[in-house]
Amino acid sequence: MILYDYYRSSAAYRVRIAIALKGLVVERRPVHLLHGEQRDPGYRAKSPLAIVPTLQLDDGRVITQSLAIIDYLDALKPEPPLLPRDAVLAAQARATALSIACEIHPLANLRVIEALQRQFDAKDDQIAMWRRCWITEGLSAVEALIAPPAPFAFGAEPSLADICLIPQVYNARRFDVPLDDCPRILAVEAACAALPAFMEARPEAQPDAE
Ligand SMILES: N[C@@H](CCC(=O)N[C@@H](CS)C(=O)NCC(=O)O)C(=O)O
CATH class of the missing domain: 1.20.1050.10 (Glutathione S-transferase Yfyf (Class Pi); Chain A, domain 2)
Structure with a gap:
């Protein structure tokens, strides 16, 4: 899996925490927001809103939106759970x-x-x-x-x-x-x-x- 990320993006930071809590190995590819790389056509094809994070799966499919990505990671590797059991x-x-x-x-x-x-x-x-x-x-x-x-x-x-x-x-x-x-x-x-x-x-x- 590849995470399109930017170090100062707080939305991407959420996903990095979830990846680390789950102990997953994910390749990280920075998208420099201050250089406008989020608006490059190649990246926009993955993220039509031109924002990070985006997660690309090994089969090429992509998931945008940090909370949707985190839900996916939680389903992929249920332990430790990211929501209380109650x-x-x-x-x-x-x-x-x-x-x-x-x-x-x-x-x-x-x-x-x-x-x-x-x-x-x-x-x-x-x-x-x-x-x-x-x-x-x-x-x-x-x-x-x-x-x-x-x-x-x-x-x-x-x-x-x-x-x-x-x-x-x-x-x-x-x-x-x-x-x-x-x-x-x-x-x-x-x-x-x-x-x-x-x-x-x-x-x-x-x-x-x-
Ligand atoms: N709701 C989105 C927000 C993503 C977002 O806004 N990312 C910001 C960085 S924290 C971004 O890429 N901004 C680029 C821009 O505004 O041009 C999520 O949770 O993933």
């Missing part, structure tokens, strides 16, 4: 993951930022305010959604919620969003930092990191 907790973990992936992440995506600059002449300080606004509001909702860490967001094992949360926390730190009002999120971050899978998947640990 149905309610599993749904809550998925809801938390979706809150990050659908409600926070898209608002500060590269093409949204580029459109704000191009169409509305948004300046750097306005872009910074925009990012901080959505990340702060979103993570404070996630803080309320997750259970008291035990030590992960939904129990004793990391789940899809943690897989989505850690890359979003990385983005928050990257853009100087204070997390002082999010003690549960900080506790989950500390628990995840103790796991090699989360460490291996970090942007700065990738060979294409700049």
Whole structure:
């Protein structure tokens, strides 16, 4: 399998964590987003929205969307499971993951930022305010959604919620969003930092990191 990836993509970071938790071996092919490689016709044929990540299977079929890729990996190798066994907790973990992936992440995506600059002449300080606004509001909702860490967001094992949360926390730190009002999120971050899978998947640990 080949993962089309970019070291700083938080959506790809989710998939890297899932791959590492599952102990799968996947070839990684960087797509340089700041050089516009996501819009090359060859890559767009795999990912019509021109975004990473994309997973290409050994038979050539492709899967886009990080959460769909993670679902596929979970079906391919069920252990360790990426959702709690309890149905309610599993749904809550998925809801938390979706809150990050659908409600926070898209608002500060590269093409949204580029459109704000191009169409509305948004300046750097306005872009910074925009990012901080959505990340702060979103993570404070996630803080309320997750259970008291035990030590992960939904129990004793990391789940899809943690897989989505850690890359979003990385983005928050990257853009100087204070997390002082999010003690549960900080506790989950500390628990995840103790796991090699989360460490291996970090942007700065990738060979294409700049
Ligand atoms: N919902 C998608 C989001 C993917 C996405 O937005 N990827 C970003 C990087 S984190 C991207 O490729 N952006 C390229 C661009 O905006 O031009 C997923 O979960 O896979």
